[in-house]
Amino acid sequence: MLGLMQDRPLLISQMIEHAALNHADAEIVSRSVEGPIHRYTYKDCAVRCRRLANALTKLGTEQGDTIGTLAWNGYRHLELYFGVASMGSICHTLNPRLSQEQLVYIINHAEDKFFFTDLTFVPLLEAVADKLPTVKQFIIMTDRAHMPKTKLANVLCYEELLDAENDDYKWPLFDENTACSLCYTSGTTGNPKGVLFSHRSTTLHSYASCMPDALGLSSMDVMLPVVPMFHANAWGIPYAAAMCGTKLVMPGCAMDGESIYELMESEKVNLSAGVPTVWMMLLGYLKQNNKTFSTMKATIIGGSAVSRSMIETFRNDYGVDVLHAWGMTETSPLGTACRMKFKHKNLSNDELNSLNLKQGRAVYGVEMKIVDDKGEQLPWDGVKSGNLLVRGPWICSGYFKDEGGQVVDADGWMDTGDVANIDPDGFMQITDRSKDVIKSGGEWISSIDVENEAVGCKGIAEAAVIAIPDPKWDERPLVIAVKEAGSDVTMEQVIAHLAKTLAKWQLPDDVIFVEELPHGATGKLQKNILRETYKDYKPSVP
Numbered sequence: 272m273l274g275l276m277q278d279r280p281l282l283i284s285q286m287i288e289h290a291a292l293n294h295a296d297a298e299i300v301s302r303s304v305e306g307p308i309h310r311y312t313y314k315d316c317a318v319r320c321r322r323l324a325n326a327l328t329k330l331g332t333e334q335g336d337t338i339g340t341l342a343w344n345g346y347r348h349l350e351l352y353f354g355v356a357s358m359g360s361i362c363h364t365l366n367p368r369l370s371q372e373q374l375v376y377i378i379n380h381a382e383d384k385f386f387f388t389d390l391t392f393v394p395l396l397e398a399v400a401d402k403l404p405t406v407k408q409f410i411i412m413t414d415r416a417h418m419p420k421t422k423l424a425n426v427l428c429y430e431e432l433l434d435a436e437n438d439d440y441k442w443p444l445f446d447e448n449t450a451c452s453l454c455y456t457s458g459t460t461g462n463p464k465g466v467l468f469s470h471r472s473t474t475l476h477s478y479a480s481c482m483p484d485a486l487g488l489s490s491m492d493v494m495l496p497v498v499p500m501f502h503a504n505a506w507g508i509p510y511a512a513a514m515c516g517t518k519l520v521m522p523g524c525a526m527d528g529e530s531i532y533e534l535m536e537s538e539k540v541n542l543s544a545g546v547p548t549v550w551m552m553l554l555g556y557l558k559q560n561n562k563t564f565s566t567m568k569a570t571i572i573g574g575s576a577v578s579r580s581m582i583e584t585f586r587n588d589y590g591v592d593v594l595h596a597w598g599m600t601e602t603s604p605l606g607t608a609c610r611m612k613f614k615h616k617n618l619s620n621d622e623l624n625s626l627n628l629k630q631g632r633a634v635y636g637v638e639m640k641i642v643d644d645k646g647e648q649l650p651w652d653g654v655k656s657g658n659l660l661v662r663g664p665w666i667c668s669g670y671f672k673d674e675g676g677q678v679v680d681a682d683g684w685m686d687t688g689d690v691a692n693i694d695p696d697g698f699m700q701i702t703d704r705s706k707d708v709i710k711s712g713g714e715w716i717s718s719i720d721v722e723n724e725a726v727g728c729k730g731i732a733e734a735a736v737i738a739i740p741d742p743k744w745d746e747r748p749l750v751i752a753v754k755e756a757g758s759d760v761t762m763e764q765v766i767a768h769l770a771k772t773l774a775k776w777q778l779p780d781d782v783i784f785v786e787e788l789p790h791g792a793t794g795k796l797q798k799n800i801l802r803e804t805y806k807d808y809k810p811s812v813p
């Protein structure tokens with residue numbers, strides 16, 4: 272027997288209209304690409320989303336069309352998130368840090384019909400426009416006064432488009448499984464693959480994100496997402512924020528420590544989110560300039576493993592809690608969050624910092640398990656690690672246009688490509704990407720563990736650990752590190768530091784110092800490049 276409850280589809284349009292009605296005066300503050308701080312409310316945002324939908328309809332947009340964006344975190348990008356999806360089209364965000372070839376491939380693969388760009392990326396598009404046959408029109412996200420001289424043909428001005436429209440647009444009702452946004456992931460091999468989110472998956476993901484045991488967003492928060500809107504939908508924060516009327520503070524293109532800090536202070540930000548590399552910049556700025564936070568309470572860190580020293584610095588020096596979270600573009604992205612349980616109430620700061628190194632517990636809606644190479648399930652003992660598999664209503668079931676073949680097994684499990692252990696309390700800890708694990712003498716060495724310890728060594732700013740071939744042990748770890756400015760730390764000191772916590776066989780065979788490490792478009796270390804560079808390296812430790 273079916274229940275007798277209303278079957279209203281879960282649609283993105285409801286989020287922005289809910290915010291407009293129930294949090295009409297909650298603010299969205301953006302550092303605009305043109306320079307000044309822009310300030311308006313959810314109500315204003317909803318009006319402009321409707322104007323945008325009217326404009327796009329006039330231009331010939333139909334349901335199911337993909338609309339590309341190259342844009343920073345800002346109010347106009349937010350309007351595209353809500354406006355494009357709510358009318359039944361697909362908001363396709365692109366990462367401007369990708370190579371030109373990758374951008375061209377992705378835009379053509381997605382068949383973007385219209386393309387919206389911030390001023391910053393006009394030159395990038397000019398360079399490739401003749402290779403983009405599907406794009407009918409480029410819309411530059413600025414006003415008439417700031418419109419650049421451009422070689423792009425078929426150009427429109429965003430503000431002019433919106434000015435010409437009226438405020439009324441009736442959002443259509445359609446199947447909640449309709450696609451709403453598209454984001455390509457770039458693995459280290461093969462072409463980028465598109466993850467196609469639906470209204471339903473995005474809505475459920477947003478509900479789950481708001482739970483106190485997940486990101487815990489509420490109308491009491493002032494959230495500054497540093498994580499870009501072109502990376503996994505800014506971890507779903509724009510949607511979750513609209514659901515609960517959270518004040519949003521958007522940093523635009525000014526991602527340096529000083530600009531982020533200024534915005535945090537002036538807008539009374541208490542919650543933020545980003546990858547470890549951006550926090551390294553912010554913490555560096557605070558230290559060099561003797562600054563403290565007046566309102567910041569917590570920051571969500573994910574995308575790469577966070578080190579103990581970063582957790583300690585945030586908590587012990589600045590009174591800011593780190594919420595370590597794990598996910599992937601394929602998981603919308605939130606999979607786990609490292610929230611304590613009642614039994615952890617009396618943990619010391621030191622114990623808390625240790626537990627925070629784990630990526631945390633599955634958010635309700637996400638199921639996870641770890642399996643060995645034969646697919647046998649492994650126990651949750653916090654020790655045995657294996658391939659991490661997940662399934663749930665906001666986990667991808669296949670890539671756009673069937674690229675990459677079968678993504679889930681017969682029971683719906685998706686292999687994340689991560690290696691992890693899970694403790695009896697359900698806290699998952701990533702020990703590696705499966706391709707980064709160092710297999711030495713039949714034992715596995717977690718490159719993340721060694722990296723975490725290495726950055727705890729005085730004088731080390733950043734470290735990457737990779738496997739180098741070894742005739743006796745198959746593979747041995749090599750540390751490649753960046754020194755802090757002015758430091759004269761040596762290889763011997765780093766190894767002595769690591770020896771305090773790591774077993775002898777886990778210690779690296781060498782430490783190489785470099786000026787900088789290669790990072791990919793989403794801030795992750797590019798270990799494939801390091802592996803290629805150092806494949807013939809002969810370590811100095813006998």
Ligand code: AMP
Nearest residue numbers: 573574575576596597598599600630701
């Ligand atoms: P992306 O789809 O670009 O967001 O990348 C997803 C991958 O980032 C995951 O499969 C992990 O390998 C890595 N990742 C995300 N969050 C974390 C985390 N908290 N700790 C370690 N690795 C992470």
